[in-house]
Amino acid sequence: MGLVGQVFDALLAIALVWLAWQATRAADLFRAVVSFIVFGLLMAVAWVRLEAPDIALAEAAIGAGATGALLLSALDRLAPRRGRSWARVWRADARTWVLWVPAVMALAGALTAAAWQLPAPGLGAVATGALEQSGVDHAVTAVLLNFRALDTLLEIGVLVLAAVAVWSMGPAPAASAPVMPSPTLPMLGRTLFPVFVLVAAYLLWRGSHAPGGAFPAGAVLGAGGILMLLAGAQPWIRSAEHGPWRAILSAGFAVMLFAAIVGALAGGAFFEYPAAIASHAILVLEVTAGMSIALLLFAVYLRGEPHPAADTDRQRC
Amino acid sequence: MLIYLALASVLFVIGLHGLFTARNLLRRLLSLNVLTTAVFLLLVVIARKATPLDPVPHAMVLTGIVIAVSTTAVALALVERIALRHSPEPEPSASTRPGEEDA
Incomplete structure (x- = not known):
């Protein structure tokens, strides 16, 4: 440097x-x-x-x-637009400068000194050495979806739980989209959404050998969905006539759990894939996990359970 | 290297201070997010100390980012419900949204 x-x-x-x-x-x-x-x-x-x-x-x-x-x-x-009713949450007086600022600076200094003395972690060589058996060429993806796939399973589980928690708080507020006088945003949303899909697919494909993978891909796709929602699209995530989109919410978690259990039943450890099919297994997991993450991020953005039909009148409990 | 460790400590203290002293719930949530970022920063700086680069803390931080956004989403939904319950009377501007003021 x-x-x-x-x-x-x-x-x-x-x-x-x-x-x-x-x-x-x-x-x-x-x-x-x-x-x-x-x-x-x-x-x-x-x-x-x-x-x-x-x-x-x-x-x-x-x-x-x-x-x-x-x-x-x-x-x-x-x-x-209530103005600044929360203004002035904190005010420095003499005691702050004499007592708290030095105390806080000492705390930050002590934390820095403690962090400086932490030993370096030693799993880099192990992870790089086992990379050949993992089915992918990128170490972080190998850790996420092979070596420590349990973490990823639980993480997607947390995201599913978050969506369940948000949806169980009641129906979604009616106006997901701002009242938009300009026709530019819907047009832009429709033009950009294919680009979002393309970028997400690219990131997903790239994850096997370079930085990328299911999480950024899912986030980009979810952001595309949020943009469409802001541009006035209706969330059809629960409507019956558009197909089983809702199942995708839990598909990532379900497929990962399935892979783990099948691996365990086939005589290996939990989340042990046979080396021959590891790259295919990781690809399947990554695609389903990416789609689940995209839809789950979209689902928590709705802040409530969307109605099956678009224009029912809502009431809050 | 040291500068990022110091940055992590300072961000940690800022986040902790905000978490303890902020009255507004949204502000407290922002402080919590700053605090998690400080922890992620510490993990990544530590990972960089090792040769070769240790990918395990990186994977942990990626997991942590998704957990943080899940936490934020649930907390924001709760904060909104609390605000709806405690709002004294619906403001005129808020009544343009159906379903908001009849909490």
């Missing part, structure tokens, strides 16, 4: 600290949310600097994209 790189890192760190402070402390909630989204995007740059391109993709798509969409639409409902 040369001098330019170090200066870049320092500037990036200062910007991130400022944005994090704004996200938690800005008087205006809208400003806080926008700061958080920009924080997520700059974090993606930091991940690239730290040689973690997979995380950069996921952070940009999920951390900044999906979370940002969720936060902005929640903000639209929570603060109906």
Whole structure:
């Protein structure tokens, strides 16, 4: 790392600290949310600097994209242009400067010193050495879908649980889409959606040998769905005449569990694929997991169970 | 390298401070997200110390990002329901949305 790189890192760190402070402390909630989204995007740059391109993709798509969409639409409902009623949540007085600022700085310093002394983890050589048997060429994908596939199974389980929890809170609010006077957004949504699908498919295919894979792909596809929703499309996720889309919500979890149990019954360990079919198994898992993640991110964005028919009148319990 | 460790510590403290002191629930959720990012940053910096690069913390962070967005989604849905219950009277601008004010 040369001098330019170090200066870049320092500037990036200062910007991130400022944005994090704004996200938690800005008087205006809208400003806080926008700061958080920009924080997520700059974090993606930091991940690239730290040689973690997979995380950069996921952070940009999920951390900044999906979370940002969720936060902005929640903000639209929570603060109906009520001005700055939450202003001044924190005020510095003399005691703050004398007592708390030094204490907090000491805590941050102690944390840094403790983190600096942590030993380096030693699984890199093991993971790289076993890469040939895993069925894929990219180490992170191998860890996610082969070596530590149990984590991924549980993670998709958490996402399914989140969707169940959100849907069980009652019917979705009626207006998912803003009242849009401009015809540009629906047109743009329709034009862009195929691009979203294409990018998602590319990321999914790329995951077997390079940074990419089911999570960024699912997030991009889910973001495309959210864009269509914002452009005025009806969520047909539950309607009977459009086919079994709803089953895809749990398909990723179900297929992963199926693969794990079949592997265990065939005499191997839980989540042990025979080396001969490992790459095919991972491909199937990745495609179903990606589609599930896309639809689940879309499902939690609805913030309630969508109605089977589009125009029923709703009542809240 | 050290700068990213320091960044992780500072972000951790900012997130913790916000989590404990913010009154507004949405703000508290933002602080929680900053806090998780700090933990992810620590994991990735530690992973980079190893030669060759350790992919396991990277996979853990990818898992963590999805868990964080799940948590955020459920918490936001809860915060919205709480806000609907506790809003004193529906504002005129809010009544344009059917189904919002009859909580």
